[in-house]
Each structure stands twice: as structure tokens, then as C-alpha cells.
Amino acid sequence: MTVYHTLKSLGIELPPVAVPAAAYVPFVRSGQLLFLSGHIAKQGGKPWVGQVGLTMNTDEAKAAARSVAIDLLGTLHAACVAADTDLDGVKRIVKVLSLVNSTSSYTEQHLVTNGCSELLGQVFGPVVGAHARSAFGVVQLPLGACVEIELIAELA
Numbered sequence: 001m002t003v004y005h006t007l008k009s010l011g012i013e014l015p016p017v018a019v020p021a022a023a024y025v026p027f028v029r030s031g032q033l034l035f036l037s038g039h040i041a042k043q044g045g046k047p048w049v050g051q052v053g054l055t056m057n058t059d060e061a062k063a064a065a066r067s068v069a070i071d072l073l074g075t076l077h078a079a080c081v082a083a084d085t086d087l088d089g090v091k092r093i094v095k096v097l098s099l100v101n102s103t104s105s106y107t108e109q110h111l112v113t114n115g116c117s118e119l120l121g122q123v124f125g126p127v128v129g130a131h132a133r134s135a136f137g138v139v140q141l142p143l144g145a146c147v148e149i150e151l152i153a154e155l156a
Helices: 003-009 058-082 109-128
Strands: 027-030 033-040 090-101 132-138 147-155
Touching: 003 109, 027 058, 033 058, 033 090, 058 090, 058 109, 058 147, 090 109, 109 132, 109 147
Parallel strands: 090 132
Antiparallel strands: 027 033, 033 147, 090 147
């Protein structure tokens, strides 16, 4: 089954690449690596605002991280197309870096980030989708977003 069939079976439609909100580009290719800029969680097209441990719980933030993964997949698709391939040309999801807007006492950033990691595993499978990862708690994110995630992928 192709990545696109898997996405369809999960009911996921890839979004277009978001227009950068500042002085950066959505992705950069260096050799066979694709570096995707951080994507903030959105709900209804607007920043998904919240602070985990204060205004939202782990399950809500995990859903936000999953939504970020879908946006990242849209950008990854565009980066692959720019490299004359598609998502089936991804050899490996190399690394995910997750920033969780959370209170100083909140300690489940890793569980929030599972929302992204688990979807990548579903979409790409246990080999290609398995990745290194970091999850950090931060005191604030752009536009008050609850989660921001960046991704590095390798092309075949």
C-alpha cells in the first residue's frame, strides 16, 4: 500500500503548504535530507491556542500534535515534489522536534508529542516512520499556539 492509500484510508487529505509567517522558508533540501520548518498547531485554520497544564490537558494537546503532523505531511509532500518524487520516496523520517507550550510543573510533553509520532508511524510504517525525537516544554510559542513541531526526513 502506498503512503497516499494509507492517508486516504485514515481519512486524511493533505493541506497545502502554509505561507510562512516570518522570514523563513517552509522547507530546505540538503543532499537527501529535507528539513521542515516548525509548524504550529491549528484548529479551524487559526492557531490552536493554549497552555498544557493550565488551559488544556494532555489528550487535547496530543490531538493538536496530530494535527501538526498532518500539516507537516502536506509540507513534506511539497518538498518531495520539489525533489522530483513524492511521499513514497521518503526513505526515513529521521527526527521530530516538538515544543509544547506548557506550565512549569507539566511533565508529559513526551505524551503530547506521541500525537505526531504515532501518526507518522501509521502513515509510513514501523521502519520508515520510526524516528529520533525530542520533546520540550516551553513557556510560550508564536501566536500562543499550544504545540510547534519541526521534522527532518531523508529521501531514497
